[in-house]
Amino acid sequence: MNANENTSGKTVSIRRKRISTKAADRIFVAFNIIFMTFIVTVMLYPFANTLAISFNNATDSLKGGIYLWPRIFTTDNYKNIFENPLLLIAFRNSVLRTVLSTIGGLFVCSMAGYILSRREFIFNKALTIYFLLTMYVSAGLIPTFFLYRDLGLFNNFAVYVVPGLFGAFNVIVIRTYIQGLPDSLVEAARIDGAGEFRTYIQIVLPVCKPVLATVGLWIAVGNWNDWFTTLIYASTRDNLTTLQYELMKVLSTAIAQMSSRQAAFMAGQAAAGGFQNITPIAIRSTITIIAAVPILCVYPFLQKYFVKGVHVGSVKG
Amino acid sequence: MQTQTRRKLLPTMIRQRELIFMSIPIVVYVFIFSYLPLRGWEMAFQHFRPGRAEQEWVGLQHFRFLFTDAGFFRIMRNTLAMSFINLVLGFACSIFLALMINEIRKKAVKRVVQTISYLPHFLSWVVACSLIANFLAGDGILNVLMMRLGIIDQPNIFLANPDYFWWIVGWSNVWKSVGWNTIIYLAAITAIDPELYESAELDGAGRFARMWHITLPGIKSTILVLVIMNIGWILNAGFEVQWLLHNGLTIDVAETIDVFVIRWGINMRNYSLATALGMFKTVVSIVLIVGANQLSKRFAQESLV
Numbered sequence: 001m002n003a004n005e006n007t008s009g010k011t012v013s014i015r016r017k018r019i020s021t022k023a024a025d026r027i028f029v030a031f032n033i034i035f036m037t038f039i040v041t042v043m044l045y046p047f048a049n050t051l052a053i054s055f056n057n058a059t060d061s062l063k064g065g066i067y068l069w070p071r072i073f074t075t076d077n078y079k080n081i082f083e084n085p086l087l088l089i090a091f092r093n094s095v096l097r098t099v100l101s102t103i104g105g106l107f108v109c110s111m112a113g114y115i116l117s118r119r120e121f122i123f124n125k126a127l128t129i130y131f132l133l134t135m136y137v138s139a140g141l142i143p144t145f146f147l148y149r150d151l152g153l154f155n156n157f158a159v160y161v162v163p164g165l166f167g168a169f170n171v172i173v174i175r176t177y178i179q180g181l182p183d184s185l186v187e188a189a190r191i192d193g194a195g196e197f198r199t200y201i202q203i204v205l206p207v208c209k210p211v212l213a214t215v216g217l218w219i220a221v222g223n224w225n226d227w228f229t230t231l232i233y234a235s236t237r238d239n240l241t242t243l244q245y246e247l248m249k250v251l252s253t254a255i256a257q258m259s260s261r262q263a264a265f266m267a268g269q270a271a272a273g274g275f276q277n278i279t280p281i282a283i284r285s286t287i288t289i290i291a292a293v294p295i296l297c298v299y300p301f302l303q304k305y306f307v308k309g310v311h312v313g314s315v316k317g
Numbered sequence: 318m319q320t321q322t323r324r325k326l327l328p329t330m331i332r333q334r335e336l337i338f339m340s341i342p343i344v345v346y347v348f349i350f351s352y353l354p355l356r357g358w359e360m361a362f363q364h365f366r367p368g369r370a371e372q373e374w375v376g377l378q379h380f381r382f383l384f385t386d387a388g389f390f391r392i393m394r395n396t397l398a399m400s401f402i403n404l405v406l407g408f409a410c411s412i413f414l415a416l417m418i419n420e421i422r423k424k425a426v427k428r429v430v431q432t433i434s435y436l437p438h439f440l441s442w443v444v445a446c447s448l449i450a451n452f453l454a455g456d457g458i459l460n461v462l463m464m465r466l467g468i469i470d471q472p473n474i475f476l477a478n479p480d481y482f483w484w485i486v487g488w489s490n491v492w493k494s495v496g497w498n499t500i501i502y503l504a505a506i507t508a509i510d511p512e513l514y515e516s517a518e519l520d521g522a523g524r525f526a527r528m529w530h531i532t533l534p535g536i537k538s539t540i541l542v543l544v545i546m547n548i549g550w551i552l553n554a555g556f557e558v559q560w561l562l563h564n565g566l567t568i569d570v571a572e573t574i575d576v577f578v579i580r581w582g583i584n585m586r587n588y589s590l591a592t593a594l595g596m597f598k599t600v601v602s603i604v605l606i607v608g609a610n611q612l613s614k615r616f617a618q619e620s621l622v
Contacts, residue, residue, distance in 0.1 A: 028525050065461075303431070
């Protein structure tokens, strides 16, 4: 920046400046270490705390004061959850919809991405606009609600998979990746006489693994984390419930109770009177952990891929 | 000229028929799930009751009701206030975090900090709000710390106090997305010319000075474009966190446009009013986003060329 400012300065003053700069740098580094420790603590503490509560005796948790370690260790909370038939159904549905949506979504988005990557395609521009507009034009909840009703998606497992297969952002990310591949790849396939569909399936898809991993992670996370679809379209059928929706029900009860100052006391009474091993906070914390863990086991391994994907999406999107 | 294109169109289409066949199912699919629902906007001009063969048309009655209703101003205030808080807190925190992460010299440490900072982004809002509820509970860590430090005498039920609600939403958003949002800034930082740092170092600029005078100006155009784009989304204050964290005491400050649509449309079955509000939101958003895009393109050209 100030490249020319000090060229005429004396060596002594530069040296003195160097020393004070070094001291300032040390303070800066110390501050950064403290700051990063703070950030890591803030990011991890709520999770660690809830993990501790989920492994603590349910009645004991009502007394409060659980921080990073359970006071009375138990795995009963998890046993209770995995013996609950409703939560087992919820877990199964969450897994099933995530798997099906990810496979289906990857197929649809990658095919759309391949089509848009063919610059010579006569409808390329029109299709790009047609797809991109869906990011901005949304009819809103109520018209969608009636469309799904008319399509028979109410109280139907298909509502979890069928409507969400296409995502304009994902298509753009995949298209950009395919356009970055060497042209010789597709040309070689052409010379071998492969048609478009075969080129897409046999030549392009196999080399798209990094971008498919990224988009697949996004689709999977979106599906696993979704509770809203269950609330609006399938809340009256127990056999269609999902893990996040069950957690949402427990959570809203807990938060509604906060509007009454006696809530904690009442919750304690209820627990002491009835179930010895089941309390709202223990159930909620345990489901929270079960709902969070699968994703937390996957995303760190895909980090280098999705970081790139975000960059591509933000530049071209 | 027109005849020439037309003459070329058909042979090209025949040659590219396979691409066309591949497009058709996707085009139909997108039409059904993204464009067909727009027909439902007619509900905004009707007194819609499901199951009736003929709907009663009422013109702009629902819009007139909305724009004169005190409730509308309340939800607009909530939406804009929470959007604004999210915008300011979100940008300030993610830029600061990105600058500081960039200053970590050890690659392994940097990677670990980044991975941990992405964690909340991958949690659902339900899980996040459940963690936040434990954090803010009467016996949660925030109350315990504040009491130890002597800031308060007795536990504060934060989620029962309307004064805190917007800030809880704002900081929850920061917690959830701050790490993720650093990705784009850190990518922009790698594009800064390393020679700038070298010559600054020769001039005796310390690390803070280099961060402040080189790194921050280096990502200025990225920041500007992102701010403009985000202003386009200002009516999208979200609904998940508000929906999940609100209760009877905080509903007056928690209700955003999207929460209102769910409550009036789905719970109270006033479909026409909810559609009118949803339509208003989409139309205003499109105007804002198109404007923002034009503006950011102009800035991007100016600063990137």
